[in-house]
Amino acid sequence: MSACILWHGAVNGDGYGTIAPSRRVKLLAHVEAFKAVHGVRPPVVMHTCDNPRCVNPDHLVAGTQALNMQDMARKGRAARLRGVTNGRAKLTEKSVIRIRMCRGALSCNKLAALYDVDRSTITDIWKRKSWKHLGSGPSLLARQQSPLFSAG
Numbered sequence: 001m002s003a004c005i006l007w008h009g010a011v012n013g014d015g016y017g018t019i020a021p022s023r024r025v026k027l028l029a030h031v032e033a034f035k036a037v038h039g040v041r042p043p044v045v046m047h048t049c050d051n052p053r054c055v056n057p058d059h060l061v062a063g064t065q066a067l068n069m070q071d072m073a074r075k076g077r078a079a080r081l082r083g084v085t086n087g088r089a090k091l092t093e094k095s096v097i098r099i100r101m102c103r104g105a106l107s108c109n110k111l112a113a114l115y116d117v118d119r120s121t122i123t124d125i126w127k128r129k130s131w132k133h134l135g136s137g138p139s140l141l142a143r144q145q146s147p148l149f150s151a152g
């Protein structure tokens with residue numbers, strides 16, 4: 001692996017290099033370095049070298065959606081998001097229905113692994129903390145065309 005390129009400008013409280021193009025705007029140096037190379041600014045840019053001041057593009061990777069979701073959940077923002085309309089949801093309405101119907105048949109861990117989401121995502125669906133707008137029961141069964149559930 002190539003050597004770290006350390007940011008010599010300002011750093012924030014977490015040790016990340018920051019760029020302040022104006023009084024109101026503060027950008028993370030490593031995120032901007034990633035964008036300069038890849039042309040996109042992902043919601044999360046992580047260091048493979050664990051060096052928050054490093055801006056070597058070779059050491060930067062876009063965070064996964066799952067990590068980002070965990071991050072959002074940690075910050076309490078996930079609760080405000082609802083369904084697929086927010087554009088960030090990984091699950092479709094169909095998969096949520098399946099997850100509800102698999103309750104009891106498959107463990108929380110298994111479903112979380114299956115859909116590549118956090119365990120809390122599954123339990124929230126089960127407890128109807130999320131995807132409340134989706135119904136359940138016979139009406140859902142009737143709507144489901146999936147052969148997985150048509151056998152009864």
Ligand SMILES: [Zn+2]
Pocket residue numbers: 003004005049051054055056059
């Ligand atoms: Zn580095």
